[in-house]
Amino acid sequence: MSVPLEVLEEIFLNLPPEQVVRICRLVCRQWKDIADSQSLWKDRCRREGYHLHDTSKVPKDWRLFYFMCKKRRNLLKNPQAEDQMTGWQLLDNNGDQWKVEPVMVAHPNESVQKNFVTSFDICRKSQLIDLEMEGYNASFMDHLQPHIKISDWYAPRTDCGCQYKIHVELLNQKKKPIKIFSPKEIYFEQWNDGKWNQITHVFQNYGPGVRYIRFVHGGQDTQFWAGWYGIRLTDSCVEICPAMDT
Structure with missing residues (x-):
């Protein structure tokens, strides 16, 4: 029995994002299309509060934008001197x-x-x-x-x-x-x-x-x-x- 598109999208939105990319999109063509859809990742960004600074600069790839937001971190190494002068x-x-x-x-x-x-x-x-x-x-x-x-x-x-x-x-x-x-x-x-x-x-x-x-x-x-x-x-x-x- 096929699952309605809107139901699948809702399920994907509630799964861990890595699972959607690494597992769900490999199941069949329909699941891959949903996992790769711009609307899915745009909606995920909205639900998790990732809002654009400038709405005139729309991401070309909402999935990439989502994961770039998720991976936000300090890019400096050893910022708190825990490892002496390493990294500097x-x-x-x-x-x-x-x-x-x-x-x-x-x-x-x-x-x-x-x-x-x-x-x-x-x-x-x-x-x-x-x-x-x-x-x-x-x-x-x-x-x-x-x-x-x-x-x-x-x-x-x-x-x-x-x-x-x-x-x-x-x-x-x-x-x-x-x-x-x-x-x-x-x-x-x-x-x-x-x-x-x-x-x-x-x-x-x-x-x-x-x-x-x-x-x-x-x-x-x-x-x-x-x-x-x-x-x-x-x-x-x-x-x-x-x-x-x-």
């Missing part, structure tokens, strides 16, 4: 160099227990994110131009002044900048409150051609004290956000 390229490692220490002041994210800390001369570190390697192909990036959200947490010591700097670039295939976020340095005076601060930025409507993201941050103390009295950094994040935050 040290651009400047001056003074007494970079160090990893336990947080001095509790972080708003309770899972954060460590931070990177700078010294008495400039310390900068970087990561280069290859979007294709992370699963974001050129066609998806160029057509939809999903929002790219940057965030970083930084904190001074209470007993020492310091400087913080962040610089993020969206790069083309030749690793030339298309868009840049590079605000002015932030300075803290000695005897500050020592609290954690967050900086965020969202790249939008950046045009076609983005293939890499270069994330750079760092700083130093401004008293030139030996040891690790400079800016503290942790829980940095770069996310591809195809859908609106809810």
Whole structure:
């Protein structure tokens, strides 16, 4: 007995999405057509709250859009210093160099227990994110131009002044900048409150051609004290956000 189309669609909408793709679409031609239909995945996006930032940029493939929303994650490696300096390229490692220490002041994210800390001369570190390697192909990036959200947490010591700097670039295939976020340095005076601060930025409507993201941050103390009295950094994040935050 054949199952009505609308009943099959409702069943598929309530199954795990991986099961629909890997199992259901292999059963017969009818099931494959339903599993591959744009309407099924568009409806799934609607039901799960994945709404477009810009309704004029309609996905060419709603199934791809759905799974890109599902796989949203932090693309930076080792952002909370749990694995020392692994994943980071040290651009400047001056003074007494970079160090990893336990947080001095509790972080708003309770899972954060460590931070990177700078010294008495400039310390900068970087990561280069290859979007294709992370699963974001050129066609998806160029057509939809999903929002790219940057965030970083930084904190001074209470007993020492310091400087913080962040610089993020969206790069083309030749690793030339298309868009840049590079605000002015932030300075803290000695005897500050020592609290954690967050900086965020969202790249939008950046045009076609983005293939890499270069994330750079760092700083130093401004008293030139030996040891690790400079800016503290942790829980940095770069996310591809195809859908609106809810």
